Structures are given as C-alpha cells and as structure tokens.
Amino acid sequence: MLESTVAAIRPLDEAATAAARELQGRLTKPAGSLGALEPLSVRLAGLAGTCPPPLPEPAAVAIFAGDHGVHAQGVTPWPQEVTAQMIGNFLAGGAVVNAFARQAGASVTVVDVGVATPLPVGGAAAAAGPRLVAANVRAGTRDLTVTAALTRDEARTAVETGIRVAGELIDGGAGILLTGDMGIGNTTPAAALIAAFAGVDPAEATGRGTGVDDRTYARKVGVVRAALDRHAPDPADPLGVLAAVGGLEHAALCGLILGAAARRVPVLLDGVIAVSAALAAAAFAPDAVGAMVAGHRSAEPGATAALRHLGLDPLIDLGLRLGEGTGALLALPVVTGAVRVLHEVATFDSAGVAEK
Numbered sequence: 001m002l003e004s005t006v007a008a009i010r011p012l013d014e015a016a017t018a019a020a021r022e023l024q025g026r027l028t029k030p031a032g033s034l035g036a037l038e039p040l041s042v043r044l045a046g047l048a049g050t051c052p053p054p055l056p057e058p059a060a061v062a063i064f065a066g067d068h069g070v071h072a073q074g075v076t077p078w079p080q081e082v083t084a085q086m087i088g089n090f091l092a093g094g095a096v097v098n099a100f101a102r103q104a105g106a107s108v109t110v111v112d113v114g115v116a117t118p119l120p121v122g123g124a125a126a127a128a129g130p131r132l133v134a135a136n137v138r139a140g141t142r143d144l145t146v147t148a149a150l151t152r153d154e155a156r157t158a159v160e161t162g163i164r165v166a167g168e169l170i171d172g173g174a175g176i177l178l179t180g181d182m183g184i185g186n187t188t189p190a191a192a193l194i195a196a197f198a199g200v201d202p203a204e205a206t207g208r209g210t211g212v213d214d215r216t217y218a219r220k221v222g223v224v225r226a227a228l229d230r231h232a233p234d235p236a237d238p239l240g241v242l243a244a245v246g247g248l249e250h251a252a253l254c255g256l257i258l259g260a261a262a263r264r265v266p267v268l269l270d271g272v273i274a275v276s277a278a279l280a281a282a283a284f285a286p287d288a289v290g291a292m293v294a295g296h297r298s299a300e301p302g303a304t305a306a307l308r309h310l311g312l313d314p315l316i317d318l319g320l321r322l323g324e325g326t327g328a329l330l331a332l333p334v335v336t337g338a339v340r341v342l343h344e345v346a347t348f349d350s351a352g353v354a355e356k
Contacts (some may be wrong), residue, residue, distance in 0.1 A: 001160045001163055001164075001240075002156060002159055002160055002163065002255075002258075002284075005255075005258050005259060005262045006262075006285045008262035009258065009262050009285040009287050009288050010264075010287060011287050011290065012043065012046030012047055012049075012287075012290045013045075013046050013047075013049040013050075013222065014046070014052050016046050016047035016048065016049050016050050016053075017042055017043070017045060019045065019051035020041060020042040020044075020046070020051040020052065020053075020342060021042050021046035023051060023052070023342060023347075024038050024041065024042065024342070025228075026272050026343045026347040026348060026349070027341065027342075027346070027347055027348075028345060028346050028347065028348055029345070034338075034341065036313060036315065037334070037337065037338040037341065038120070038338075039267060040180055040315075040335065040338045041053070041338040041339055041341060041342050043234065043290065044056070044266055044335075044339055045201065045342070046316055047107045047264050047265075047266060047290055047291055048264060049264065051239045051342065052339065052342035052343050053339055053342070054175055054339075055083045055175065055336060055339050055340065055343065056175050056176035056266055056268075056332075056335050056339055057105075057336065058105065058106070058107065058174055058175060059104060059105070059106035059174065059175070059176050059178055059268075059324045059329075059332055059339070060106060060107045060108075060109065060169040060172070060174035060176075060177055060178065061101055061106050061107065061108045061109065061177075061178040061179075061180045061233060061328070062095065062098070062109050062111060062162075062165050062166075062169065062177060062179065062180060062256055062325075063090060063097065063109070063110045063111065063116070063180030063181060063182055063324060063325060063327065064107065064111045064162065064180070064181055064182075064223065064248075064249035064253055064256070065083060065086075065087055065110065065111065065112055065113065065115050065181070065182040065183055065249060065253040066083070066112075066114030066115060066140065066141070066183045066186070066247050066248035066252075067080055067083050067114060067115055067116035067117070067139070067140030067141070067144035067183055067184065067185070068080075068140060068149075068183060068184070068185040068186060068188065068189060068247055069141045069142040069144065069146075069149065070143050070144050070145060070149075070185055070188050070189065070223060070227075071140075071184060071185040073143065073145055073188075073219070073223050074216065074219055074344070075097065075185055075188045075209075075212075075216065075219065075220045076184055076185050076188075076209055076210060076212060076216070077180055077185070077210075077212065077216065078118065078185075078210060080140075080184050080185070081117050082184050083115055083116070083117070083184050084115050084116075084117045084118065084119050085182055086182050087110055087119055087132075087182060087213070088119065088214060089151050090110050090130055090324075091110060091129060091130060091216060093130070095324060096246045096322060096324060096326050097180060097230070097324035097326050098130070100325075100326050100330060101283075101325075101329055101331035103329075104329050104332050104333070106178065106329060106332065107130070107131075107169075107174075108130035108131075108134050108180075108325075109132075109133060109165065109169065110130055110131070110163065110182075111132075111133040111135055111165055111252065112133070112134055112135060113135050113136065113137055113158055113161055113162075113249055113250065113252045113265055114136060114137050114138060114140055114141065114183075114247070114248030114252075114274075115136065115139070115140070116139040116140035117131075117139075118174040118275065119160050120328065126348060133165065135165075135252075136159045137154050137161070137248055138150075138154060138223055138248070139159050140248075141189070141246075141247055141248060144188075144189065144192065144227045144231070144244070144245050144277045145223055145226050145227050145230065148231065148243050148244045148245075149189065149243065149244065149245060149246060149247065150242065150243045150246065150248070150251070151243060152239055152240065152243045153214070153278070154243070154248075155239055155242040155243040155246065155251050158242075158248045158249075158252045158255065159239070159242070159250035159251045159252065159254055159255035159258070159288050161252050161255060161256055162233055162251070162252035162253055162255020162256035162257075162258070162259060163255040163256070163257075163258055163259035163261070163262075164255075164313070165252070165256055165259070166255070166256045166257075166258075166259025166260050166263070166265075166267075167259055168264070170196040170259075170260070170263050170265050170304045170322060171324065174265070175265065176266045176267070176268055176332070176335065177260045177265060177266070177267045177268070178266065178267070178268045178270065178295075178325050178332065178335065179253050179256065179257070179258060179268070179269055179270045179273075179274040179277070179325060179328060180270060180323070180324050180325030180327060180328070181249050181250075181253065181270070181273040181274065181323050181324065181325070181338055182249070182323065182324060183249050183273075185209075185249075185273060185275055186247050186249060186250070186323075187206075187207060187209040187210075187273070187300060187302075188206075188209075188220055188223060188224060188245050189247040189249075189250060189276075190250065190272050190273050190274075190276035190302060191205040191206040191207070191220075191224045191272075191284050191302050192224045192227050192228060192233075192245035193241065193242070193245060193246055193248075193250060193276040193277075193279060193280065194203070194275075194276050194279060194302040194303075194305055194306045195224060195228055195302075196230055196233045196235055196245065197238075197276075197279035197280065197282075197283060197305065197306075197309065198242050198279060198304045198305050198308070198309040199235070199309075200302075202221050202224040202225040202228060203221050203252065204299070204301060204302070204305055205224065205302040205305055206220055206221045206224050206258060206301070207272065207299070207300060207301050207302055207303075207306065207312045207321075208299035208300075209321075210257060210321075222331050227244075227245050228245065231244035231245060233245055235283055236283070237269070237288075238254075238280045238281075238283035238284050239284075241280065242280055246276075246280070249273065250273060250276055250277045250280070251277070251280070252284050253273065253274055253277035253278075253286070254277040254278075254280040254281045256277075257269075257277060257278055257281040257288060257291070257292065258281050258284060258285060258288055260283065260291050261281070261288035261290065261291035261292075262286070264291070265289055265291065266292075266293055266335070267292055267293070268293045268295045268328040268331060268332060268335060269292055269293065269294050269295055269312075269322065269328060270295055270296070270323065270325050270326070270327050270328040271296065271298035271299075271303055271321065271322075271323055271327055272298045272300035272302050272303040272306070272321075272323075273323060274328070275294070275298075275302075275303050275306035275307055275310070276302070276306060278292055278306065278310060279306055279309060279310065282310060289310055289311065289312070292310065292312060293312075293315070293331075293335055294307055294310075294312040294313060294314040294315065295314065295315055295316070295327045295328035295329075295330070295331035295332075296314050296315065296316045296317060296318060296327035296328070296331055297314040297316075297317040297319055298321055298327065298328065299319050299320060299321040300318060300321055306329050313343060314331075314336065315331040315334045315335070316331050318330070337341065
C-alpha cells in the first residue's frame with residue numbers, strides 16, 4: 001500500500017495552475033492585493049487539476065494518538081495516562097479541538113494508533129461524540145534513547161493506517177483533511193524527526209512542549225541529541241527515520257498526508273507534530289508538498305525549521321502550541337476563502353469595471 005500510494009503522487013497540473021494564475025489577474029481587485037491567498041488558490045487549482053478548484057469542504061480532522069517510551073526520560077511533567085484521558089475528552093466533545101470543529105463544521109475522527117493505557121470510553125461517549133478508530137499498532141513506542149522506537153514493520157503499519165484513514169475520509173466526502181495529534185511526550189520524537197530531516201541542530205529543533213522548565217528543557221535537548229547520535233538516521237530512508245526516532249502518531253500522520261496527496265486532496269497541517277510528519281511524507285514523495293497547506297506557525301521552534309525546509313509559509317501565527325488540530329481548524333476559513341474568490345469574484349470584463 002505504501003509503495004502504490006507514493007507512486008500515485010504527481011506534480012501539480014501545469015495547465016490548471018496557469019489558468020488559476022490568469023484568472024487571478026482578471027478578477028476585480030488589484031493584482032496581488034490578496035497576498036498569500038492568491039498563490040494558495042493557484043496551487044490548489046494545480047492540485048485538483050481544474051480551475052477553479054473544488055471548495056475545500058466538508059472538512060475532516062483526523063486525530064492520531066500514541067504514547068512514547070521516551071516518557072521514561074523525564075521529558076515532560078505530564079503523566080502518560082493523560083493521552084488516554086484526553087481521548088475520552090475528545091470523544092465526549094469537551095476539548096478545544098471539538099469546540100473549534102463545531103465552529104468550522106468539521107468532523108472529528110480519533111485514531112488510537114499506539115495508546116499505552118486502556119481508553120476510558122463508554123458507550124454513551126462513543127455514541128455522542130466523534131468516531132473512534134481502533135488501530136493500535138503497539139502500546140506506545142520503545143524508548144528511543146535505548147533502542148529504535150519502532151521496528152520497520154511497525155512504522156510501515158502506522159503509515160499505512162494513516163493512508164487508510166485518508167482514503168476512508170475522502171471516500172466519505174471530505175474535501176480537505178486536517179491533521180490532529182495527541183500523545184504525551186510527542187514533541188520529543190517530533191524534534192528528533194525535524195533535526196534528522198531538516199538537518200538542524202537538536203537545540204533548534206527542540207522546544208518546551210507543554211511548557212517545561214529550564215532543567216527539563218535541557219534534558220529534552222540532550223535526549224534528542226543522544227537519540228540522533230545513537231541511531232544516525234538517514235533522511236534518504238524515511239521509513240527508517242520514523243522507526244528509529246518517530247512516534248506512531250507521527251508515522252500515521254505521514255500516511256494521512258501521503259494518502260491525501262495521492263488522491264489530490266489538500267491536507268491542512270497543524271503544528272509541530274504535523275510538520276515533523278510532513279517532512280517524512282516529503283522524503284517519501286517530494287511532490288506531496290503540493291497537497292500541504294501550513295495552517296499556522298507553532299510556538300515550537302522546530303516547526304519553523306520544518307516549514308522552512310518544506311518551503312511552506314504558515315497562514316496564521318497566534319503563538320499556539322496546543323496540538324489536537326486546533327491551529328489547522330482556525331486556518332480553515334482562510335483556505336476556503338482563497339478558493340471561494342476564484343468561484344465567486346467577478347472579472348473586470350463581466351462586472352464592467354475599468355482596469356488601470
């Protein structure tokens with residue numbers, strides 16, 4: 001499945017891209033006056049292979065959840081059980097992502113790809129809240145400072161889980177996919193992935209996550225550095241990198257991105273976990289970047305390094321660092337607006353407006 005998905009990813013359609021660029025030049029507004037929205041709409045036309053591209057709706061958020069063996073290294077003060085507890089909160093509709101999804105009219109799907117503790121989910125919560133997909137590859141990763149976090153087979157299974165989820169959501173009618181994540185300690189493997197793929201120092205790739213103190217932050221940087229020194233991951237082998245220092249949710253998000261790109265559906269990236277997964281997706285298939293839209297600039301410094309490496313500019317910058325898919329949801333109206341302009345704004349000729 002992974003190989004066939006990668007093989008299906010193609011460059012943007014040149015004819016549709018040119019048509020969208022030409023249409024932007026004829027709309028009743030000064031050329032370039034919509035700033036970043038104009039090249040975004042052009043790129044989405046190229047992705048869809050038609051101008052104007054379909055409106056990016058309905059939206060579907062996929063939250064992939066997993067736990068991490070590196071938690072044992074003291075990289076976060078939060079107990080690992082919070083991952084499962086937050087899944088219960090997602091399913092009950094009480095998290096920030098749920099509030100933002102209701103505002104945006106987006107569906108929420110929660111995927112257990114590697115949670116270590118039993119999920120506190122009852123029948124009532126499951127019936128009332130978002131859908132839960134049980135796809136647990138293993139009960140959390142291994143400690144990446146001691147051994148590889150995953151085997152190659154486990155990493156592949158997680159990636160292919162993400163590909164399947166993308167296909168199911170698109171087959172269900174989704175016009176855009178949004179990345180979400182949950183996993184206590186998951187900014188540590190994200191930093192390792194960013195350092196490996198983007199070639200930056202661990203200190204540049206590592207942030208404070210949930211807001212750790214100076215001592216914990218220094219330990220976290222040391223953990224990332226030690227993991228990279230131990231495994232020497234090769235960015236030309238993205239599956240190997242994911243296995244060595246990644247997380248199950250990172251691998252599954254990589255698959256979601258690849259699955260969306262293969263189906264020529266845009267995927268709106270959230271924060272540092274998503275962009276670390278996007279680096280892996282781009283290593284598998286460079287043309288997958290054409291399907292990626294950077295929703296926001298996470299407060300985590302590694303996110304900026306990753307976006308720079310991908311050549312993506314974030315749509316909003318609000319200092320967010322929550323995860324869950326919250327930043328992507330806030331950016332969704334911007335993406336929709338960029339496309340709606342091509343559908344609904346009159347041209348100078350049709351409106352009888354004189355050009356300069």
